[in-house]
Amino acid sequence: MRVLILGGDGYLGWPTAMAFSYKGHQVFVVDNYLRRSLCRDLDVEPLFSTPNLLSRIRIWKEITGKEMQVEIGDCCEYRFLIDIFRKFQPEVVVHYAEQPSAPYSMLNYEAARLTLSNNLLSTLNIIWAVREIVPECHIIKLGTMGEYGTPDIDIEEGWIEIEHKGRRDRFLFPRQASSLYHTTKIQDTDLLWFYVRTWNLRVTDLMQGPVYGLSTPETELDERLSTFFNYDELFGTVVNRFIVQAVAGYPLTVYGKGGQTRGYLNIRDTIACVELAMLNPAEFGELRIFNQITETFSVNELAGRVRRVGLDRGHEVEIRSVENPRIELEEHYYNPAYTGLKELGLKPHLMTDEVLHGMFEKVERHAAGIHKHKIFRRVKW
Numbered sequence: 001m002r003v004l005i006l007g008g009d010g011y012l013g014w015p016t017a018m019a020f021s022y023k024g025h026q027v028f029v030v031d032n033y034l035r036r037s038l039c040r041d042l043d044v045e046p047l048f049s050t051p052n053l054l055s056r057i058r059i060w061k062e063i064t065g066k067e068m069q070v071e072i073g074d075c076c077e078y079r080f081l082i083d084i085f086r087k088f089q090p091e092v093v094v095h096y097a098e099q100p101s102a103p104y105s106m107l108n109y110e111a112a113r114l115t116l117s118n119n120l121l122s123t124l125n126i127i128w129a130v131r132e133i134v135p136e137c138h139i140i141k142l143g144t145m146g147e148y149g150t151p152d153i154d155i156e157e158g159w160i161e162i163e164h165k166g167r168r169d170r171f172l173f174p175r176q177a178s179s180l181y182h183t184t185k186i187q188d189t190d191l192l193w194f195y196v197r198t199w200n201l202r203v204t205d206l207m208q209g210p211v212y213g214l215s216t217p218e219t220e221l222d223e224r225l226s227t228f229f230n231y232d233e234l235f236g237t238v239v240n241r242f243i244v245q246a247v248a249g250y251p252l253t254v255y256g257k258g259g260q261t262r263g264y265l266n267i268r269d270t271i272a273c274v275e276l277a278m279l280n281p282a283e284f285g286e287l288r289i290f291n292q293i294t295e296t297f298s299v300n301e302l303a304g305r306v307r308r309v310g311l312d313r314g315h316e317v318e319i320r321s322v323e324n325p326r327i328e329l330e331e332h333y334y335n336p337a338y339t340g341l342k343e344l345g346l347k348p349h350l351m352t353d354e355v356l357h358g359m360f361e362k363v364e365r366h367a368a369g370i371h372k373h374k375i376f377r378r379v380k381w
């Protein structure tokens, strides 16, 4: 298929691009290096440096013989984006081109504005480019489980039937996020749903939980193909952070009581889910929503697992509760449904000790790249 991957330089975008190219799809990647420049400006660069997107694509070709097309530019620039749609005529567009960090979105006014305008405008532009150039193109949008928040009822897969005063109808599941970043994802979903109803678009919204891991079959082909791996408070996700903290001898930073429960997934499963969505597209006029997680853990459970494996590997691992910089429930009910992707054929890579050992191994090799001052800077909500 002709797959356009927006945000193809990022933590998930690059491994997705490689996986799809490896399988023989025609891949076109676009990125404006926003993540790289924010990390540089804020002194939170990743654990190891990765070649820029143009070099990565050259290396990819050198190793696999496969070509990818690329443009460096901003999806918020409509003319730039629509030219790519015209040239490439994608059958699928995978939209990762968003500012992905909750703490970054809460840093200051400028960060809030950048998050809001980047995330909503990129989504709007994709919708319009599809409508104008390739109306049959399937939009796969990365959403987030954080859109639902932590309600005191079971979380359905995107939709809920409500009976009210004797009548029934189907609605988007109630959403109530706990950061501006997560709120922009709700707004994305609303935009997509409006245009699906209005213009008969075909859209899959993947409500993803925090992703962990740094290896996929393709990143393992060559060290230079590694993905962007943040461990700092702004751009690092919790499991990745805990592994780095354990290797650095930095107490694992459990925020508050540590009862915050989320659905997690291995980076390999992110790619598998996006691929399943691509191969089984939504219908025209359908906003299809999947909860993209494979298992749930509390922060305390994660810290306990990382500690156990870390001790096994000879690290001294302490767990420390720090005052929670975020406003979120620290003890709550959490029971999300996540059967849709399994029904499409997902075979989850769960968080076994072996998987954690694999992550430790790679992080240990790069231990010299850990800078403790990047781990915790107290971005408060």
Ligand code: USQ
Residues within 6 Å of the ligand: 100, 101, 102, 103, 143, 144, 145, 146, 147, 182, 208, 209, 210, 211, 235, 236, 237, 238, 239, 241, 253, 254, 255, 256, 258, 260, 261, 262, 263, 299, 326, 328
């Ligand atoms: N947490 C800690 N200690 C830390 C870091 C985080 O206790 O050092 C806690 C947080 O308070 C939160 C949980 O761990 O309760 C998850 O935090 P996270 O930073 O791993 O994830 P989050 O900020 O929610 O965002 C990440 C990705 C985002 C994605 C989201 C999925 O950055 O792009 O959308 O996970 S979800 O959380 O399901 O909304």
